[in-house]
Amino acid sequence: MESFDLGIVGGGPAGYTTALYAAKQGKSVILFEKDEIGGTCLNRGCIPTKIYLHAAHVYQEMKDASKIGIFTDNINFDFEKISEHKNNTIQKIRKSLELMIKQAGITVVKEEAHVVSENIIEANDIEYQCNEIVMCSGSVPKEIKGLEFDHKFIINSDDILNLNQLPKKILIVGSGAIGVEWARILSSFDVEVVLTEIAPKLVPLADWEVSKRIERQFKMKKIKYYTETSIKTIEDKKVTLSNDEIIEPDCILVAAGRAAVQDKGLNEGIKIIGDAAGEIQLAHYATSQAKELVLNIPYNKELIPSVIYGTPEIAWIGKCFKSKDEEAEYDVVVYPISALGKAHCDGCIDGFIKIISKDNKIVGAHIISPEASALIQQITIAMQNDITVDKLKEVCFAHPTYSEGIFEGIMQL
Numbered sequence: 001m002e003s004f005d006l007g008i009v010g011g012g013p014a015g016y017t018t019a020l021y022a023a024k025q026g027k028s029v030i031l032f033e034k035d036e037i038g039g040t041c042l043n044r045g046c047i048p049t050k051i052y053l054h055a056a057h058v059y060q061e062m063k064d065a066s067k068i069g070i071f072t073d074n075i076n077f078d079f080e081k082i083s084e085h086k087n088n089t090i091q092k093i094r095k096s097l098e099l100m101i102k103q104a105g106i107t108v109v110k111e112e113a114h115v116v117s118e119n120i121i122e123a124n125d126i127e128y129q130c131n132e133i134v135m136c137s138g139s140v141p142k143e144i145k146g147l148e149f150d151h152k153f154i155i156n157s158d159d160i161l162n163l164n165q166l167p168k169k170i171l172i173v174g175s176g177a178i179g180v181e182w183a184r185i186l187s188s189f190d191v192e193v194v195l196t197e198i199a200p201k202l203v204p205l206a207d208w209e210v211s212k213r214i215e216r217q218f219k220m221k222k223i224k225y226y227t228e229t230s231i232k233t234i235e236d237k238k239v240t241l242s243n244d245e246i247i248e249p250d251c252i253l254v255a256a257g258r259a260a261v262q263d264k265g266l267n268e269g270i271k272i273i274g275d276a277a278g279e280i281q282l283a284h285y286a287t288s289q290a291k292e293l294v295l296n297i298p299y300n301k302e303l304i305p306s307v308i309y310g311t312p313e314i315a316w317i318g319k320c321f322k323s324k325d326e327e328a329e330y331d332v333v334v335y336p337i338s339a340l341g342k343a344h345c346d347g348c349i350d351g352f353i354k355i356i357s358k359d360n361k362i363v364g365a366h367i368i369s370p371e372a373s374a375l376i377q378q379i380t381i382a383m384q385n386d387i388t389v390d391k392l393k394e395v396c397f398a399h400p401t402y403s404e405g406i407f408e409g410i411m412q413l
């Protein structure tokens, strides 16, 4: 029986990061992947959605270009070509990842694997001895009762990536990151989007002020949404909502969370990280767990940034309020990006940088702005390192930038 220091089931961010770190430490590593290296993130998640979002953004910018004196005729798009570009880009990234894995000397087995015991993994009837096993088997789209996927009319976040033609009208169920990103992609490509959310506000996990602004932006973009609403009945393609609204979409995208994939053979000796652990299901959380597991570099579970992509980006970290009443004991500043020169240069002024502090320390931030994904990292570094508000006031922020919004906000604390 072939034997290895480390056996990993799943070649997504959790699995391949664990493998690469361990191989760098000189360990012999075997990685099992039943589908494609890169996992959900590269093949069905983070990357394909951002490729579509980029294309949607370019299309919208071109449509609006005459406002800034740039004229182009017959602006149009070919969704099949955009999908082709998406597939090619994923393939390019996957190839370089596979090369990196190969160069690190990691053995890759492209088969479904099962944990037989604490030290044995089986794949395609072959058993492999592994001193340690890490389960990185990820997650799959969650089904809701009554909305089981038929992969044609009721689809999930994997199915939608296989569409070569856009629907004319879509109903999206769920307003988390996946639901909102797809609502933004599809509405930018002129698809009529209706979104339902069972919670009282859109993006239920976000700060109340973020949800409120997203709702306003959805209205402006003519994305119809219903909160505190579910699906009552579906007859043929006629959908009746719990508020008795009737919608006739071409398809329903169910974006209502993801279910962890775990092997039945698991026992206490086997570590589970990434989406499979069923905690925070984000790629950067998965890679932080891998970093801690192999390199012993800790991370702070309270300081995992959340980002929803699109125009503009939405990002947050730390303390989050359900309503204004909860803010009383904190210092809170909401700095509008319309006060920033850079936002005017870029023609995107609808957003804010909200910073929350207590006792001279930042305890949270909520940003709706271009580059919010990068801005939140500045706050994360400050929070992780206990940099006081007074110390941050000493920092010189470049002009004109969105970072100045962080500086201006901090100056008001």
Ligand SMILES: Cc1cc2nc3c(=O)[nH]c(=O)nc-3n(C[C@H](O)[C@H](O)[C@H](O)COP(=O)(O)OP(=O)(O)OC[C@H]3O[C@@H](n4cnc5c(N)ncnc54)[C@H](O)[C@@H]3O)c2cc1C
Residues within 6 Å of the ligand: 009, 010, 011, 012, 013, 014, 015, 032, 033, 034, 035, 036, 037, 038, 039, 040, 041, 042, 044, 045, 046, 047, 049, 111, 112, 113, 114, 136, 137, 138, 139, 157, 178, 261, 263, 273, 274, 275, 276, 281, 282, 283, 284, 285, 286, 309
């Ligand atoms: C539409 C969408 C958009 C997303 N956008 C973002 C984003 O912008 N930012 C972000 O941080 N996160 C995002 N995510 C979440 C992110 O993709 C996951 O958190 C991340 O992929 C988790 O990594 P993982 O390695 O734990 O699992 P996965 O990436 O799911 O990888 C698990 C791998 O294990 C393999 N596997 C499972 N069982 C077996 C078995 N028995 N044998 C062999 N192989 C097996 C699977 O085939 C899969 O390749 C998004 C997800 C979706 C669906």
